[in-house]
Amino acid sequence: MGEWTLSNFLGILFLLMIMQVIGTHLQGNQYRKSVSKLHKLGNVGIGAERNKIAGGNIVIIACKSDGTITGGEEMRGLTIFTTFKEIEGIIGKNICDLKTEYKSDEKRYKAHIQAIEALENRLNGSENLCEH
DSSP states (O other), X not given: OOOOOHHHHHHHHHHHHHHHXXXXXXXXXXXXXXXXXXXTTSEEEEEEXXXXXXXXXXXXXXXXXXXXXEEEEEEXXXXXXXXXXEOTTOXXXXXXXXXXXXXXXXXXXXXXXXXXXHHHHHXXXXXXXXXX
């Protein structure tokens, strides 16, 4: 095997950068498709969290104007290969009930809570739908 040269190193670095650009573009397309798909199901709230160790996540939740959840998807992970997946068990729940459920583990569900609060703001303006 030959010696590693600076041009070999730069070539590999360039290829990795191209892969990153392509992956970012694909994730952007996936994000737009998920938002569009869920928007057809009702009002949409989006939340995001960044974590350097465990990766970040993006949560998209849709609901009717009465607060009943009609769909939700989440992208979680570190790599460019992560995809949006359906959030299981939330369809049919009320956003206020789900927010209460998520508040029990606020650190884990930070992006979910952000998405629900975005929905609250969209449905009620400045009023907080879930505050009693």
